[in-house]
Amino acid sequence: MIASISVIGAGVTGTGTAWQLAEQGHSVLLADPSLATPIPDRPADRDLNGSTASLGVLMGHAFRRSSGRAWRLRQRSMALWPAWVEELNHPESPLHLDTPLIQLAGSADEAQRMQQLADSRLCSGLQFIANDRLDEADPVWPQAGHGAMLSERDGRVDPLLLLKALRRSLIQHNVERRATNVVELRRPGSGTRRQWRLITAEGRNESVDLVVICSALGSIQLLQSLGHQRPMDAVLGQVLELQLNRPAKPWSGWPAVLTCGGINLIPHGHDRMWIGATLEPGVNADPAATETMKRLNELAPSWLDDAQLLGQWHGLRARPRGKPAPLLEEIEPGLLLASGHYRNGVLLAPATAEWVSQHIHKELLTSP
Known part of the structure; x- marks a missing residue:
């Protein structure tokens, strides 16, 4: 009908x-x-709306729950995304899924939970990376020294x-x-x-x-x-665009998305990076929160501290009360x-x- x-x-x-x-x-x-x-x-x-201010991060498989509505919605969306990209892809707006996503552990307890999750979902493309391997893979990454979880099928789509x-x-x-x-x-x-x-x-x-x-x-x-x-309550999502004045190595070694304590780092071009997070309640950006985001909650490496701010934008998200x-x-x-x-x-x-x-x-x- x-x-x-x-x-x-x-x-x-x-x-x-x-x-x-x-x-x-x-x-x-x-x-x-x-x-x-x-x-x-x-x-x-x-100021932008939520979609145009988004980074388009897709974290569907690296989700701790294994049941419930939130889990089912994420799993269904990740199953549908490849077909969406294939059908919508066009030369004027080439669309593709950028993968993988790496989530850094902020504590020993979080690392243990990541290890257990990765072990239980090997078929979903999850893998735990011990800290010694993480150092060998790319020592310029910000990290708390507890390892990370690699999700081969998660990543982002350009919104x-x-x-x-x-x-x-x-x-x-x-x-x-x-x-x-x-x-x-x-x-x-x-x-x-x-x-x-x-x-x-x-x-x-x-x-x-x-x-x-x-x-x-x-x-x-x-x-x-x-x-x-x-x-619903307004929550502000912020994004910073940074010029990296002294990158330690080419971006080829980076994942599509590196997330650290809820803050997403996305390489953008040869020597630029987007850093974004949904951090603040309300509609007004707090400069202190912006600075905390740039410092990655005190985990930022020196090359990130020295980066030049090129641009900044934010958008409102609606969180049900x-x-x-x-x-x-x-x-x-x-x-x-x-x-x-x-x-x-x-x-x-x-x-x-x-x-x-x-x-x-x-x-x-x-x-x-």
Whole structure:
């Protein structure tokens, strides 16, 4: 069955969901003010939304839990990512998965947990690297002296190229893209064709069969207008771009992502590096937190201390209050919420889009 569906929010989650629904033949309207702005070639020194400010880290296999919803979503997304990349790849925005990811142990206890996890998941491409081997592999890495875990299948995808590829696919699938802010949702009235109504900031009235809210912090107001409370807190993610004045050796020995105490280091070009983390509650960047991130919680090697700051940007993430991230639920018949992904919006985009499409398929089969 085919339906008219509006997806509100054009980050990676919303855009990916709109693409998947259009592939299944639905008539899709994607609404977000950010659609008026082209995806930049590189992040700029300004406030960005969560997707364009993201580093696109995919940590699905190196996850300590082995059960529960969070584990299942990560596993499903990592299984879907290769197909997404293959289908979305295009010469104008070449898309690929960069691997591997290496997670440094911050203590002896953490190293022991990593060893146990790697031993239990050899088939998932996990391997523990003892500290003496880590020194031999690359002595310029920041490290606490307790070893690390290598995840061969984890890594990152470039979020800007991903968004460009998704927008191109929206055009190919005739998805209507509306650069506007949806300020109110109105429930279906009585009659033979019961449709949701979307009221935009310009006063425009759109009617659709189903609505999917993927607008992070913007989801709160839309739900409140209908009497639903799904509180979420703003958390700031920051990224620094550094020029390395005296790199110890070429970047060929580095993984796609090196994570140290929750801080991600990503080689970028010959002598540049991105350092990013989601650290701060609220909407304002704290200079002290930025400096702590650059020092890697006092584990930064000398060449990193001497690096020159070229740029800095940050973006807001939505963290559900009192509930695990993300929020995936049917709020009312015909109204779905797929939001509040916190730090894992890019990682969980494929599994989220699949959840939405499967839920809509079931609803259409059971609707009168």
